[in-house]
Amino acid sequence: MSEATQTLEASVASAPVVQGMRKNGKQWHQPKTAFRPRVGQxxxxxRLEERKAMAAVKAKEKEMKEEKEAERQRRVTAIKEKRAATEERERYQKMEEKMHKKRVERLKRREKRNKMLKS
Structure with missing residues (x-):
């Protein structure tokens, strides 16, 4: 008998509370709750804990963005260096067509020395 009353009480508790008709007749609206302005405080x-957690998240995001930007910059510089090298190679090939090969090699060495002195 006690089991039957427990199951009956459980089914009553789980059933939604039936309220009467709304006074204004708008039954499709959700029932209003009491206005409690201090509930969200x-x-x-x-608040300090939440701010610390937010600061940690922001710091991690910033670190990840910096890593990503550094990787992008590394790729950009690699591409630029590769393009400069190919341009220089093409320039020397054009010079070789016009001049003797040994003279071009001499010019290359001289230009490299000048580059070392400039930087």
Whole structure:
């Protein structure tokens, strides 16, 4: 008998509370709750914890963005260096067509020395 009453009480508790007709007749609206302006307020310690957590997240995001930007810059510089090398190679090939090969090699060495002195 006690089991039957327990199951009956459980089914009654799980059933939605039936309210009467709304006074204004708008039954399709959700029933209003009491206005409690202090419900959303949190304690100062809790707000501090949330701010610390948010600061940690922001710092991690910033670090990840910096890593991503550094990787992008590395790729860009690699591409630029590769293009400069190919341009220089093409320039020397054109010079070789016009001049003797040994003279071109001498010019290459001289230009490299000048580059070392400039930087």
């Amino acid at each position: 949190t304690s100062y310690e809790r």
